[in-house]
Amino acid sequence: MHTLRRVLLAQLPIPPLGPGRIRGNVPLAGAYLKLFARQRGLENFYDIDVVPAHRASTLGDRALAVHLAARRPWLVGFTCYLWNIERTLWVARELKRLSPATRIVVGGPEITGDNAWVLDEPAIDFAVIGEGEQTFAALLLALLEDETPPAPIPGLYVSTRKELPAFRTPLPDLNMLGSPYLAGILDAAEEQMLLLETTRGCVFKCKFCYYPKSYDKQYYLAPEAIRASLSHARDKDVREVFLLDPTLNQRKDFAEFLGLLAEGNPGQRFHYFGELRGEGITEKTAALLRQANFTEVEVGLQSIDPEAMLRMDRKNNLRAIQRGVRAMMAEGIRVRVDMIVGLPGDTVESVRRGLHWLRDEGLGDDLQAFNLAVLPGTAFRHEASALGLKFQPRPPYYVLETPNLRREDLFALMREAQELFEIEFDAQSPPVLEFAPDPDVEFVWRLDLDRPSPAPPPERRSFAFTLWATADNFRPHRETLRSGVRALLADNPFSTLQVILEPRDPDPEVLPAQLDEAYLAAVLAACQESPSYLDRYYALQPGGLLGAKRLVVLLPLRLREHLPPAWLDALAEVATLAWSGTGTPEIEESLAGHEFICSRDGQRVLSPAT
Numbered sequence: 001m002h003t004l005r006r007v008l009l010a011q012l013p014i015p016p017l018g019p020g021r022i023r024g025n026v027p028l029a030g031a032y033l034k035l036f037a038r039q040r041g042l043e044n045f046y047d048i049d050v051v052p053a054h055r056a057s058t059l060g061d062r063a064l065a066v067h068l069a070a071r072r073p074w075l076v077g078f079t080c081y082l083w084n085i086e087r088t089l090w091v092a093r094e095l096k097r098l099s100p101a102t103r104i105v106v107g108g109p110e111i112t113g114d115n116a117w118v119l120d121e122p123a124i125d126f127a128v129i130g131e132g133e134q135t136f137a138a139l140l141l142a143l144l145e146d147e148t149p150p151a152p153i154p155g156l157y158v159s160t161r162k163e164l165p166a167f168r169t170p171l172p173d174l175n176m177l178g179s180p181y182l183a184g185i186l187d188a189a190e191e192q193m194l195l196l197e198t199t200r201g202c203v204f205k206c207k208f209c210y211y212p213k214s215y216d217k218q219y220y221l222a223p224e225a226i227r228a229s230l231s232h233a234r235d236k237d238v239r240e241v242f243l244l245d246p247t248l249n250q251r252k253d254f255a256e257f258l259g260l261l262a263e264g265n266p267g268q269r270f271h272y273f274g275e276l277r278g279e280g281i282t283e284k285t286a287a288l289l290r291q292a293n294f295t296e297v298e299v300g301l302q303s304i305d306p307e308a309m310l311r312m313d314r315k316n317n318l319r320a321i322q323r324g325v326r327a328m329m330a331e332g333i334r335v336r337v338d339m340i341v342g343l344p345g346d347t348v349e350s351v352r353r354g355l356h357w358l359r360d361e362g363l364g365d366d367l368q369a370f371n372l373a374v375l376p377g378t379a380f381r382h383e384a385s386a387l388g389l390k391f392q393p394r395p396p397y398y399v400l401e402t403p404n405l406r407r408e409d410l411f412a413l414m415r416e417a418q419e420l421f422e423i424e425f426d427a428q429s430p431p432v433l434e435f436a437p438d439p440d441v442e443f444v445w446r447l448d449l450d451r452p453s454p455a456p457p458p459e460r461r462s463f464a465f466t467l468w469a470t471a472d473n474f475r476p477h478r479e480t481l482r483s484g485v486r487a488l489l490a491d492n493p494f495s496t497l498q499v500i501l502e503p504r505d506p507d508p509e510v511l512p513a514q515l516d517e518a519y520l521a522a523v524l525a526a527c528q529e530s531p532s533y534l535d536r537y538y539a540l541q542p543g544g545l546l547g548a549k550r551l552v553v554l555l556p557l558r559l560r561e562h563l564p565p566a567w568l569d570a571l572a573e574v575a576t577l578a579w580s581g582t583g584t585p586e587i588e589e590s591l592a593g594h595e596f597i598c599s600r601d602g603q604r605v606l607s608p609a610t
């Protein structure tokens with residue numbers, strides 16, 4: 001009997017803003033690849049394993065590479081998105097160093113013919129462009145005989161050949177795929193959520209979007225397959241069925257489809273989420289959405305400006321959107337309306353007009369404003385220089401300047417949107433001071449700067465990691481602290497790093513001189529020497545404390561009234577203030593919105609001060 005070649009499929013998560021369990025990183029793409037390979041009989045030759053979400057989401061950069069290498073894989077496949085591509089490539093390099101014979105294949109929306117910095121990565125052997133299942137199966141089949149596929153495979157980029165492949169025609173029938181949940185590859189109970197793709201392909205061709213590039217038309221899942229998935233969702237007691245379809249109401253049989261979703265959810269055991277266009281939603285369809293138990297939907301508006309609409313090739317009928325959104329809101333459905341800031345053709349005035357229109361029409365209770373990302377593979381990327389778009393060279397590829405909008409304008413418009421709707425798009429989460437034990441990783445380095453101890457080994461650190469420093473007096477330890485931060489980030493450059501500074505038995509008389517804003521700014525500067533995805537993501541957003549690295553100053557609440565308010569305000573410019581213990585109701589009420597109260601021993605956040 002021959003030994004099966006081990007294939008591992010991994011999907012790294014969206015970087016979290018802080019420690020705490022990462023949810024939602026369901027490796028659906030990898031699961032589909034495994035399922036399709038199984039149907040092609042390839043499991044007779046390959047042992048294909050999808051790396052469980054909790055492992056892929058918990059392990060730090062180096063821990064993940066070591067974990068993958070320890071399993072001695074013959075091939076590793078990574079699903080690549082905007083938010084994980086740089087980290088994935090780093091892990092791939094590290095994996096190649098540890099296991100040079102392992103072949104590496106990447107796929108996902110970040111893998112496009114014009115994304116040279118990814119395709120040129122030496123650690124990559126193969127890259128799948130477009131829909132993945134057939135290409136991946138064809139690759140595995142070809143590798144049974146040769147080191148590299150002897151003949152070109154549509155959709156497959158082979159690094160040694162450096163030629164862009166022919167277009168991969170999508171699967172002729174989405175029903176050929178089956179469900180990775182029903183096949184037992186994914187467990188919906190794990191996240192109490194089932195991802196369901198009932199359509200592939202989009203009738204629209206928005207120029208900022210890559211999705212339609214992979215599909216020549218729309219492909220639909222048959223009603224019986226949808227029924228089977230919904231029945232499975234009920235059996236697994238999920239709380240949510242998350243529909244991945246690009247535009248739910250692009251289908252001609254939308255009303256029947258909603259009837260099917262309602263029928264599959266008797267007693268409204270779970271709720272649905274999906275994206276749709278506001279146009280075309282009538283009172284009747286809104287009622288059907290409610291009956292099925294849609295509690296939340298996302299509606300793309302992007303811009304109300306005719307010139308911007310023309311440039312992005314997306315025409316919005318504002319009156320119809322208004323009717324549709326109102327109808328859904330009247331049914332009690334939460335409608336998240338998306339706006340893009342930085343579209344070609346838009347100006348400060350037109351974006352402002354769009355925001356005010358949403359507010360005045362009462363449609364923006366759940367506004368989501370995004371900066372334009374000039375994504376690889378999109379028409380906007382292709383036309384970027386003709387359109388005069390300057391953008392970040394690495395994800396999230398945010399536009400930094402257009403002929404009408406300067407960087408300051410983009411920033412100011414995001415601030416304006418938050419102020420207009422009195423919301424914070426990404427509010428600060430409470431600091432995490434409690435760490436559940438995990439046999440594979442350590443979440444925290446407790447560093448007593450007066451009696452330093454080494455950090456946990458790099459290959460045992462978690463993705464979201466905490467350096468918890470204590471000292472009688474921080475002042476003499478600034479460089480030690482900065483070196484500690486640098487060393488952690490050199491080992492695991494993509495960490496979400498929380499740095500807690502906890503003065504031991506602080507004296508309110510001397511503390512302000514020992515730990516001031518300049519001190520913290522110096523530590524923060526060490527944190528930010530190599531920005532990663534989240535740092536760039538928040539670079540154009542107000543709320544300067546957001547990013548992959550965060551400072552937290554932890555102090556006893558009883559001291560707060562003895563500390564100078566100006567000093568606290570200055571600290572809050574660069575760090576989150578966390579208070580341990582309890583105080584009088586007056587003190588608790590006097591806390592600012594960005595301060596948090598934490599219990600001292602259980603390290604549980606009792607309440608964010610609001």
Ligand code: SF4
Pocket residue numbers: 202203204205206209210211212246247300
């Ligand atoms: S943004 Fe949505 S509607 Fe537009 S092309 Fe992409 S998937 Fe289709």
